[in-house]
Amino acid sequence: MSRLERRCARAVAGASEAVIACLQGGGTVYFCGNGGSAADAQHLACELAGRYLLERPALAAVALTTNTSSLTAIGNDFGFAEVFSRQLEGLGSPGDLLVALSTSGGSPNVLKAIEVAHAMGLVVIGMTGMSGQRMAALCDHALVTPHTVTPRIQEGHIAMGHALCELVERALFGARGAGGAMRRARAGARSARVTPPPRRSRGTRRSPRVRRTR
Numbered sequence: 001m002s003r004l005e006r007r008c009a010r011a012v013a014g015a016s017e018a019v020i021a022c023l024q025g026g027g028t029v030y031f032c033g034n035g036g037s038a039a040d041a042q043h044l045a046c047e048l049a050g051r052y053l054l055e056r057p058a059l060a061a062v063a064l065t066t067n068t069s070s071l072t073a074i075g076n077d078f079g080f081a082e083v084f085s086r087q088l089e090g091l092g093s094p095g096d097l098l099v100a101l102s103t104s105g106g107s108p109n110v111l112k113a114i115e116v117a118h119a120m121g122l123v124v125i126g127m128t129g130m131s132g133q134r135m136a137a138l139c140d141h142a143l144v145t146p147h148t149v150t151p152r153i154q155e156g157h158i159a160m161g162h163a164l165c166e167l168v169e170r171a172l173f174g175a176r177g178a179g180g181a182m183r184r185a186r187a188g189a190r191s192a193r194v195t196p197p198p199r200r201s202r203g204t205r206r207s208p209r210v211r212r213t214r
Contacts, residue, residue: 008144008145011141012160012164012167016164016168019164023168026095027096028062028091028092028093029060029096030097031063032064032101033100033101033110034107034109036150037102038063038101040158042063043158044161044164049061049062052162054173056169056173064083070086080109084110084113085112089116095122096120096122097122097123097124098117098123099125100124100125100135100139101128102126102135103145103154104131105129105135105136106132111135111138114126123140124138124141125143126138126142127145128144129144145160
């Protein structure tokens with residue numbers, strides 16, 4: 001565990017419990033952010049929807065930063081400040097959860113998403129830096145990187161986000177993870193290997209060889 005993770009362990013644990021409760025209740029975890037924080041939002045959403053460390057079922061996680069048609073239509077018709085909140089109005093439900101990322105804590109579209117999320121009954125986790133105290137105060141759980149330089153804040157967000165994903169996976173799937181499940185997956189992959197075709201005799205046509213994809 002890194003020094004940053006140790007300093008923020010209590011906040012990360014509380015945020016992970018909120019994510020676990022959301023997913024156990026059938027909810028969806030939404031992510032939003034701008035620029036590098038948009039990339040981090042997509043990164044963390046795919047850690048849940050795909051996998052982090054464990055072989056396990058998919059978890060309901062959606063980044064609100066990926067649909068260019070929605071982003072440009074909403075930005076054009078309603079203004080850039082509503083590109084996340086407008087999507088959340090259509091997709092979100094009480095019991096869902098929003099993870100809002102802003103290194104400065106002052107992004108208008110992220111703050112608007114937090115406002116709408118609360119109005120709709122969503123729990124909000126905010127990820128920001130030392131200058132984002134106003135945003136942190138608006139969130140149910142605040143993961144604050146103790147730095148003022150944007151790249152360092154983003155690195156902190158990924159470190160804390162990874163710790164959160166690990167806690168969520170362990171809580172929801174326990175021992176059905178990297179140990180037994182991955183060994184079973186490797187064993188299944190070995191048994192699925194295609195054996196080469198028998199040698200052909202002269203004058204017979206060779207069957208195409210099937211290649212196993214990974």
